[in-house]
Amino acid sequence: MMLLSIENIEDRLRSRFRQQVVDQGINDAVKFLQQWSYLSSQVTRLHGAALARINVPDIQYLLAEIAYGECGSGNKDKIHSKLLTNLINQSPFAYSITQELDTYFVDVFEETVVELSQMSQDEAIGFIVGLEAPAYQILQLLREALLGVGISYIDVLNSEYFVIHNAVEKEHQESGHEAMEIIMNSGFELSKIHKGGDQAINFLIKMIGDA
Ligand SMILES: [Fe+2]
Numbered sequence: 001m002m003l004l005s006i007e008n009i010e011d012r013l014r015s016r017f018r019q020q021v022v023d024q025g026i027n028d029a030v031k032f033l034q035q036w037s038y039l040s041s042q043v044t045r046l047h048g049a050a051l052a053r054i055n056v057p058d059i060q061y062l063l064a065e066i067a068y069g070e071c072g073s074g075n076k077d078k079i080h081s082k083l084l085t086n087l088i089n090q091s092p093f094a095y096s097i098t099q100e101l102d103t104y105f106v107d108v109f110e111e112t113v114v115e116l117s118q119m120s121q122d123e124a125i126g127f128i129v130g131l132e133a134p135a136y137q138i139l140q141l142l143r144e145a146l147l148g149v150g151i152s153y154i155d156v157l158n159s160e161y162f163v164i165h166n167a168v169e170k171e172h173q174e175s176g177h178e179a180m181e182i183i184m185n186s187g188f189e190l191s192k193i194h195k196g197g198d199q200a201i202n203f204l205i206k207m208i209g210d211a
Pocket of ligand 1: 070080165
């Protein structure tokens with residue numbers, strides 16, 4: 001009778017992301033990288049805003065773990081956005097990519113942090129699940145964009161950023177998954193988790209969907 005399951009949530013979110021972002025492809029690799037590197041440099045604020053809503057210690061742990069990983073797992077040279085910058089600096093277009101972003105994206109991000117910090121616990125965890133669900137799809141888009149700005153396939157794949165992310169995104173998804181199981185075992189509402197997940201996908205579409 002229950003058609004909506006944990007797997008369904010993630011599959012549904014991935015399929016929305018595929019239809020609205022992946023299938024459109026990247027028109028402007030410079031713009032895509034500019035937007036993604038901004039998001040990468042700010043993303044732990046989303047984990048922090050979600051964490052502020054969570055009163056279940058096991059879920060607090062999972063969110064802190066994801067944020068800690070993004071922040072380099074105890075080594076500030078390994079902060080993910082720094083690793084991405086190192087990679088982008090290998091491109092002849094690095095100067096354009098690292099230009100300041102249109103305020104539209106900054107505004108969307110800031111509004112999202114405020115919204116997230118006011119969500120219910122179920123919605124907030126749904127948002128993080130939605131943020132992590134398309135991680136592999138995003139990694140593929142990112143690879144395409146990096147090749148598009150003149151970085152070689154070998155340099156992309158052997159970069160610290162890609163080596164870490166191929167290993168780490170799986171863990172992030174498992175963390176999101178585990179959090180949902182805890183939430184649902186605690187009797188939270190599946191519909192709110194869906195709602196939060198959809199908000200995350202809408203956010204990603206605004207932040208990187210038009211590039
Ligand atoms: Fe990362």
